[in-house]
Amino acid sequence: MKLSRKKLKVEVPSVAMGDIAFNLLVFFVILARAQDDRHLQWTPARARSIESAAPAAVRIAIDKNNDLFFNGMKTSVGQLKDLITQRLGDLPAGKRTVWLKVHDETAALRFEPVIEAISSAGGELVHILDEDKE
Amino acid sequence: MKIRRQTGLLIEPPGVATGDIAFNLIVFFLVCASTQPDSGRKQNLPKSEQTQQQQEKSENLQIDLTRTLVQINGEPVKMKDFIPLVKAKLSGKSRPEDKVVVVKSKKDVPYNHWIAVTTRIEEAGGIVTLQIEEEQQQIVP
Known part of the structure; x- marks a missing residue:
C-alpha cells in the first residue's frame, strides 16, 4: 500500500x-532631512x-538666529560662492x-553679501516669500 | 431551556494590517507637515563688473534705504508715491542699462523693507542692482 505524503504549504x-516598510520610510526621511532646510x-x-x-x-537660508545654511548645512558667507559654483557646475540656464x-x-x-555671492556664482535668484494679500 | 455553549476561545482583532495602517498614517502626516512656502519672486541681478561699466556710461537712479526711510536720488519719498515716481524717472529710457536702479542700503535695513522696495522697483520697470560697501580690514601692528 502506498501512503500519500502530506503536502506542506510553504509561504x-x-x-x-x-514593519519593514516603516523602517525603510524612517531611514529615507532621515536621509532626506540631512539635505533639507525645513527644520530651520x-x-x-x-x-x-x-x-x-x-x-x-x-x-x-538665513534663520532667525542669523545663521547661514547651504542646503541645510551651516556655512559662512566666505565659503558660499565656492559652494554654489561647485553645486551648479555646468547646469544650463533655467536650471x-x-x-x-x-x-x-x-x-x-x-543678507546682501549672500545675494552678491549667489549673483557672482551665476545662480538664478528666487526670494522665497509669503503673499501679502492686503 | 437552551444552554449556551461556551467555547472559551479568545477573540483577537487581526493584527496583520497594523503595519500598513502605521505606514499610511506616516505618509499622511509627512504630506501634512511639508507645507513650507515654495513661492516667491525671481530677481535678476546684473553682474558687478557690468554694473560698473553701465554706471560709467549713464546716470542711473539711486535709491537709498534706511530702516524706515526711502530716498530717490537723495530725496525722501513716501511708499505710496514710490512706484509712480520711479516710473516717471524711468520713462523715456528704452535701453536695459538705463533702467538700472542702484539700491544702497544701510547696514540695519531689515529684509522685509528691502523686499518691499525692490519689488516696487521691478514693478515700476527698473532693474535692481546692489551697491555694497566693501569692508576693509586693517591690521594695526
Whole structure:
C-alpha cells in the first residue's frame, strides 16, 4: 500500500512587511532631512504678486538666529560662492535656480553679501516669500 | 431551556494590517507637515563688473534705504508715491542699462523693507542692482 505524503504549504511570512516598510520610510526621511532646510526657524517676508518658484538646485537660508545654511548645512558667507559654483557646475540656464529664504528681520549687513555671492556664482535668484494679500 | 455553549476561545482583532495602517498614517502626516512656502519672486541681478561699466556710461537712479526711510536720488519719498515716481524717472529710457536702479542700503535695513522696495522697483520697470560697501580690514601692528 502506498501512503500519500502530506503536502506542506510553504509561504514567505508577510506579517513583518509593514514593519519593514516603516523602517525603510524612517531611514529615507532621515536621509532626506540631512539635505533639507525645513527644520530651520524663519519667518518669510511678505510681498505682493508672488509666483510659484522653479525647482531649486540650491537652497540657501538665513534663520532667525542669523545663521547661514547651504542646503541645510551651516556655512559662512566666505565659503558660499565656492559652494554654489561647485553645486551648479555646468547646469544650463533655467536650471540654476537658487532659493533664498531669509528671516524677515535679518539686516542688510547679513543678507546682501549672500545675494552678491549667489549673483557672482551665476545662480538664478528666487526670494522665497509669503503673499501679502492686503 | 437552551444552554449556551461556551467555547472559551479568545477573540483577537487581526493584527496583520497594523503595519500598513502605521505606514499610511506616516505618509499622511509627512504630506501634512511639508507645507513650507515654495513661492516667491525671481530677481535678476546684473553682474558687478557690468554694473560698473553701465554706471560709467549713464546716470542711473539711486535709491537709498534706511530702516524706515526711502530716498530717490537723495530725496525722501513716501511708499505710496514710490512706484509712480520711479516710473516717471524711468520713462523715456528704452535701453536695459538705463533702467538700472542702484539700491544702497544701510547696514540695519531689515529684509522685509528691502523686499518691499525692490519689488516696487521691478514693478515700476527698473532693474535692481546692489551697491555694497566693501569692508576693509586693517591690521594695526
